[in-house]
Amino acid sequence: MTPGERARRFVDELLIPREVDAELGRIMPEDVALIKREALAREISGGLHAREHGGQGWSHVEWFEVEEQFGRSTNALSWHVPTAYNVLAHGSPAQIERWLKPALRGELHDAYAVTEEHAGSDPSGIATTATRVDAGWRIDGEKWFVTYGDVAAVYIVMALAPSPTLFLVEAGLPGIGVVDDPPFTHTYPHGHPAIRFDGVVVGEDAVIGGMGGGDELQRAWFAEERLGIAARGCGAMLRLLEETTAWAISREQGGARIIDHQGVAFPLADSAADAAAGRLLGLEVARLADTGADPKLIHAKASMAKLFVSEAANRCADRCLQIFGGRGYTRTNVAERFWRELRVDRIWEGTSEIQRLIVARALERRGVERVIT
Structure with missing residues (x-):
């Protein structure tokens, strides 16, 4: 059975029957746990990521066919399927062990933080800065519409250092706060809050993809x-x-x-x-x-x-x-x-x-x- 065929069966058996409950706010924690567990067991999670990291190592065509099947269900129930942004695959061995592998096991979620109040369609207009300090870097700025921002264990933050650089910022660090959690049109399991980084200090090992990358x-x-x-x-x-x-x-x-x-x-x-x-x-x-x-x-x-x-x-x-x-x-x-x-x-x-x-x-x-x- 191809990945796409497995995904179709998964969507038909586990996601579509739960759509209305999710729409009406009746999805239960045990439903979420079942979706995660079955996605891992049926090998339809973490598609493009390498098998040694916990992904499937699919081709892009295979991944497209699986994402297509996920798109057949509403209320983003497929968001409970363990995965991670492709950025994490470019991390150091330590970053991969700390963030990517647990994400692909369904133990945590990452969130990509790039959009700002005055940098939406034009991401080159970001104002968030990363300034060198003795302990590493101080992150200052506010990011809008951070998908998964309400549940993320780590934020992938774009900041000027002074050239555009990505930083992995642990969610629990001092100086991180939710400044807005807007209610959106769709009924999805995770939010898209605005996150403020106010003097958040991270180590040198927080940089991912190299300075200016x-x-x-x-x-x-x-x-x-x-x-x-x-x-x-x-x-x-x-x-x-x-x-x-x-x-x-x-x-x-x-x-x-x-x-x-x-x-x-x-x-x-x-x-x-x-x-x-x-x-x-x-x-x-x-x-x-x-x-x-x-x-x-x-x-x-x-x-x-x-x-x-x-x-x-x-x-x-x-x-x-x-x-x-x-x-x-x-x-x-x-x-x-x-x-x-x-x-x-x-x-x-x-x-x-x-x-x-x-x-x-x-x-x-x-x-x-x-x-x-």
Whole structure:
């Protein structure tokens, strides 16, 4: 059984049956423990990370197919599957032992802290600083929308030292505080708080990826995250089309199945074309990553995949909600949940507008043929 096939069975058996409970706040600790335990037992956790670190060592194509299956479920229940950001794989042996391996065992979570009040779409505008002190470094700054920030054991913090550098900052250190925990549109198990680092002192061993290596590691992080968003968006469209098509076939109005009406059939057909095209684009980016293609080209193509799929998935969710009618506007309906949840994919890890800028610059710098073929 392939990783994607194992992931599909996992999603069908463990995640989808718990979606409504999660939406209504009834997910229990034992459910979370079961998801973690089964993900490890079925070997669908930590996909791209090396086996010696506790990952699966998958190809990017295999990882895409697994993320696609995770995208078929709502309420981010797949967030309970043990994993870690790719940045941690670039750590020293000591950093890998302390943070990466426990994360891949499901014992802790990391959080990536880059966005700031005045540095959102343009991460080059960050103001957080890392200043040398006798004990190592003092971190000062405020990070916004820190996904997993409410549960993380370690923050991956981008700071100017004076060039962009990534630091591993243990969550319990003095000077770290949550300054805001905004309620977002989606119902996810973890928050995205604003974290203040006020004179937080870390040792020399807190630097990850070398001094000044932050931009390069962040570019690789963005490329992977954006491709992951595309994969999960493809999975969401697959689930939406499966459930909405089944409904349209079974539902009769005016003496005919509603799928026999063009007002229902054509939106489904358009979404199916979007889903197929987005999947092929995403898989092509994954294939290029597996062949060791130019990282800057992969970065541009990952942006293109995120742009296309995130926009297409939003259209698909809106169409499917409309086809379900009044039923579609209830929180127990899959279309309503995806309608809310998919909206953020056009914003986080770079807005659709930023993805368009990246693609346009790639057309200029890499050439049209390389970007689109």
